[in-house]
Every structure is written in C-alpha cells, then in structure tokens.
Amino acid sequence: MPNKIWRVVELLDWTSGYFEQHSIPTPRLDAEVLLGHLLNKSRLQLYLDFDMPVFQEHLTPFRKLIERRIERTPVSYLTNRKEFLSLDFYVDERVLIPRPETEQLVETILATKTDTPQRVLEIGTGSGVIATSLAVHASAWDIVATDISEPALEVAQQNAETHTCTAQITFMSGDLFEPIKTIENSKDRHFDWIVCNPPYIKNGERESLSPDVRDYEPEIALFAGDDGFAVIRRLITEAPQYLAPNGKLLFEIGDTQADPVRTFINAEPAYCTHEFITDYAEKDRLALASVSSEHVPV
Numbered sequence: 494m495p496n497k498i499w500r501v502v503e504l505l506d507w508t509s510g511y512f513e514q515h516s517i518p519t520p521r522l523d524a525e526v527l528l529g530h531l532l533n534k535s536r537l538q539l540y541l542d543f544d545m546p547v548f549q550e551h552l553t554p555f556r557k558l559i560e561r562r563i564e565r566t567p568v569s570y571l572t573n574r575k576e577f578l579s580l581d582f583y584v585d586e587r588v589l590i591p592r593p594e595t596e597q598l599v600e601t602i603l604a605t606k607t608d609t610p611q612r613v614l615e616i617g618t619g620s621g622v623i624a625t626s627l628a629v630h631a632s633a634w635d636i637v638a639t640d641i642s643e644p645a646l647e648v649a650q651q652n653a654e655t656h657t658c659t660a661q662i663t664f665m666s667g668d669l670f671e672p673i674k675t676i677e678n679s680k681d682r683h684f685d686w687i688v689c690n691p692p693y694i695k696n697g698e699r700e701s702l703s704p705d706v707r708d709y710e711p712e713i714a715l716f717a718g719d720d721g722f723a724v725i726r727r728l729i730t731e732a733p734q735y736l737a738p739n740g741k742l743l744f745e746i747g748d749t750q751a752d753p754v755r756t757f758i759n760a761e762p763a764y765c766t767h768e769f770i771t772d773y774a775e776k777d778r779l780a781l782a783s784v785s786s787e788h789v790p791v
C-alpha cells in the first residue's frame with residue numbers, strides 16, 4: 494500500500510483490487526468489513542464517510558489485517574465477530590465460524606414453540622450460537638449444551654454471558670452423550686429436543702476445501718471419519734436413550750448425505766417418523782427423527 498493520505502473510498506478500492514489479485518472470493522465485502530471493523534463503523538457508515546481521511550494509527554493495523562486475509566485467515570477470525578440470527582457472537586480459532594444455513598436449524602425448533610417449556614440438548618455447541626439463540630428466543634426453556642472441545646466451550650460460555658443466558662444453559666464437556674450420563678436425576682437426562690450441527694466432512698475431502706476452512710477452522714468441528722458419518726451414525730443410534738416421549742432429534746447433514754442418513758434412521762426402531770427439511774437451494778440439509786408418545790427412554 495503506497496504511502497499517501499488515504500480516503501476511505503480509495504482504501505476500499507485499493508484493498509478490494511489487491512484482494513482480487515490474490516483470488517480472495519469476496520474482495521469488496523472483505524475490504525469493507527475489515528476497514529469497518531478497524532474504524533468501528535458499519536458498512537453503511539463507511540459509505541456515508543467515503544471521503545474521510547484514514548490516518549497512520551489505523552493504516553498500520555489495516556495493513557496487518559490485509560496481510561492476514563491474503564494468507565487466507567477468515568474475516569470472522571480477524572474481526573472476532575459473526576452475526577447469527579441477528580445476534581452478535583464472538584468467534585476465534587477455537588470454534589467453527591457459524592454458517593447461515595445453521596440458522597434454519599434454530600428456526601425449525603422455534604417454529605414449534607408453544608406455552609410448554611422445552612428441555613433441549615445441543616451436542617457439539619462450538620461457539621454456542623444454537624444454544625444461545627434458543628435461550629434468547631425461548632427464555633423459559635432449559636438447555637444443556639455439550640462439546641468434546643474444552644476450548645470451544647470457553648467461547649460458548651463467553652457468548653452465553655454476553656447474551657445474559659448463562660442461567661438457562663448448562664455447559665458440559667465430553668464425547669457425545671457421555672456428559673449426560675453423569676447427570677444424577679434421571680428425569681434431567683431426558684430431552685424434548687436433541688439438536689446437533691455435527692462434523693460431517695469425509696477425511697479424504699480435506700484437500701478440496703477452501704484454504705480459509707481447511708487451514709484455520711478446528712479439525713474436530715469439520716471431519717467425521719472416512720465416510721463423514723462417524724458422529725452422525727452414533728448420534729442416531731444413541732439419541733433415543735435421551736429423548737423424552739414425543740422427543741425429536743434434529744441435525745444438520747451434508748447436501749449429499751440424505752440417503753445414507755435415511756438408512757441409519759430406518760435401522761433404529763425407536764424412531765416412529767422422520768423427514769428431511771430442505772434449504773433455500775432445495776437440498777436436504779436437516780434431518781428430523783421423532784420418537785412416539787409411548788417411547789421409554791433409558
């Protein structure tokens with residue numbers, strides 16, 4: 494970046510051109526988000542202040558952000574922010590960056606909301622976006638959120654604190670349902686909803702991922718064995734033990750995984766119905782399996 498007095502508009506033009514040369518997929522957007530982050534302005538405010546000069550105190554850190562973006566550090570790890578269902582979440586390299594598709598998972602549950610408070614178990618909470626947004630939108634619900642990654646749970650707890658819902662969410666650390674087994678009161682081990690956005694990428698697909706994902710996001714949040722089903726298969730098999738009568742298991746799947754997932758669900762007699770919910774591109778992206786009113790959890 495040449496030495497001169499820069500105005501906002503010039504900085505954005507120069508940076509997006511530089512990002513484009515380095516094959517950054519969304520060059521203009523990234524330039525705006527990073528400069529807005531540094532100047533503490535929304536993208537709209539940046540446009541209103543197009544002619545504002547940007548001085549050295551901001552140019553030096555902005556250069557560093559540009560360098561890190563060229564190395565393919567994801568924008569959300571540079572700003573430590575990600576919006577999810579219009580709520581602001583802290584993220585860093587300890588957690589997966591929440592994807593917009595996952596909002597549909599929360600919306601599907603909230604669409605069923607009645608006056609009866611629900612008990613929800615979220616497996617693999619990561620940054621805590623699912624558990625926290627459920628807590629924010631359903632303040633009478635009781636939520637348990639687990640993760641195998643202790644560093645991820647620290648981020649989830651921080652986000653729950655920011656949104657003042659720590660009293661509603663119990664965070665537990667461990668592999669899938671292991672932490673639930675330690676809950677003393679057997680009634681508290683049963684849930685109306687078990688929800689999960691599991692890792693579901695095949696180990697062999699690593700090289701085909703974008704470097705932003707492959708080189709920065711936690712492996713444990715992405716990969717699930719040679720066939721991509723290492724977590725999903727166990728989730729389907731083990732969840733009925735923790736589902737209350739009429740309980741539902743809802744989880745995200747990869748866009749080509751519906752057929753094998755249907756086979757796994759059909760092989761588990763505890764489920765009485767199941768369906769797939771499509772995303773905006775008409776791909777099956779959520780699996781929903783339910784147990785009956787006569788279901789007896791362990």
Ligand SMILES: C[S@@+](CC[C@H](N)C(=O)[O-])C[C@H]1O[C@@H](n2cnc3c(N)ncnc32)[C@H](O)[C@@H]1O
Binds near residue numbers: 591619641
């Ligand atoms: C795809 S990320 C989802 C994170 C967050 N729920 C979201 O939707 O953005 C999967 C999460 O599952 C956790 N995880 C992976 N394997 C697990 C296991 N066996 N038991 C519990 N959590 C696991 C990872 O640490 C990661 O936080």
